[in-house]
Amino acid sequence: DTTTNINWGTFRFYPDRHDNEGGYFLGTTSADLIVKGGIEQGEGIINKLALHPNTALTISRKLCRRFLSEGVSETFVQATANVFLTSKGDIKTVLRYIFDETNFKANYAPKFKRPFRYLVSAVRANYGTIVDTGDVIWWMLQPMRQQPFMWGPPNGYPDAYLAWVDNLLPRWKVGAGIAQNNFWGIRTNPFLYMPGRTPANVVKYINTYLFGGGLSTASQAKLQAYMPKTPNNTQIRETIGLALSSPDFMMY
Numbered sequence: 001d002t003t004t005n006i007n008w009g010t011f012r013f014y015p016d017r018h019d020n021e022g023g024y025f026l027g028t029t030s031a032d033l034i035v036k037g038g039i040e041q042g043e044g045i046i047n048k049l050a051l052h053p054n055t056a057l058t059i060s061r062k063l064c065r066r067f068l069s070e071g072v073s074e075t076f077v078q079a080t081a082n083v084f085l086t087s088k089g090d091i092k093t094v095l096r097y098i099f100d101e102t103n104f105k106a107n108y109a110p111k112f113k114r115p116f117r118y119l120v121s122a123v124r125a126n127y128g129t130i131v132d133t134g135d136v137i138w139w140m141l142q143p144m145r146q147q148p149f150m151w152g153p154p155n156g157y158p159d160a161y162l163a164w165v166d167n168l169l170p171r172w173k174v175g176a177g178i179a180q181n182n183f184w185g186i187r188t189n190p191f192l193y194m195p196g197r198t199p200a201n202v203v204k205y206i207n208t209y210l211f212g213g214g215l216s217t218a219s220q221a222k223l224q225a226y227m228p229k230t231p232n233n234t235q236i237r238e239t240i241g242l243a244l245s246s247p248d249f250m251m252y
Contacts, residue, residue, distance in 0.1 A: 013039045026052070050089055056081035060094065065159055067098055069109035076107050110251040112161040115144035117252070118171060122178045122244050125210040126188035135185025140177075143170035175244030180237045190240050191233070199227040202236050206243045219248055 015038050022036045025045055034041055049055060060080035064072040080097060087093035097103060113121065119140055123130065130136055141147045145167055151157045158164075177183045179190065194205045203224045207215040223239055231239070243249060 013042075015039075051085065053081070053085065056084040056089075060084055062159075063091075063094060063098060064107070067095075068104070068107045070111055070160055071109065072107050076103070111159075112164060113250055113252055114157060114159065114164060115141060115146035115171070116148075118250065119144070119174060119178075121252070122175055122249070123186055123188070125244075126178060126190045126240065127192050128178065128186050128188040130186055132185035135183060139183060139185070140174050144174065145170075171250070172245040175249070176238070176241035179241035179244055180234070190237065194236075197231065197236065199224045199229070199231060202227065202231065202239060206240060210240070210243055211248060215243075215248055219243075219246055 018038055018041075020036050020038060020041075022034050022041075024032045025034050025048065026032055034044060057077065060083075061072075061077045064077050064080055068076075080094060083097045084090075084094050119136070122128075137147050145164075146157055174183075178186055178188055181188055190205070190209075193209065195201045203220050206223060207213055207220060223243055226242060227235055227239055
């Protein structure tokens, strides 16, 4: 009974259903021999898989791709895998190696935001509040093709530029909708910390709060030119929506 059994879904070993005979696993040498036994056979196989060189490479590649860049060199991935194996799979040690200042600077490159990251960053930058998660999932994430838990294969949503760059129109709509409060599920207030309503002050706010001071001079000039001398609230929100839809905001 899934409602009353507190152990439902947890691991359980049935000795009477287990084949205690030994054998070889991932090879035919003495190091690949699985001796006769019970639950320790499964534990031994799991340990062997966890510390296999291919496991180290796969996990290291995913971590490097996630935190550094999509095109991180295989040389650095292999070096990271060596750290994984030396530390016996200690993820904290592996991450310290990746985030080492020298390693990070040498291998980092801007990445294209996946839809979920794009959405969250846009909401945070505009001091937004999510009031209806269903609206967020079905009217915002679904058109951008990244609803939670809806990717069929076990490898998870792709962390690659080419997997998302062909679907920009829904992003532009989401960016404009967040800025203009067009979605039921999210409320934003970009005027909370805006220093003034002149085009220069609006762009200053956008550069500071949306881009951390990193918006290119050319993009700042285009946003400022979009507004009249005394923009109203709607025009200011439209300008913020343009910033959220810009190539600058798509990267991190």
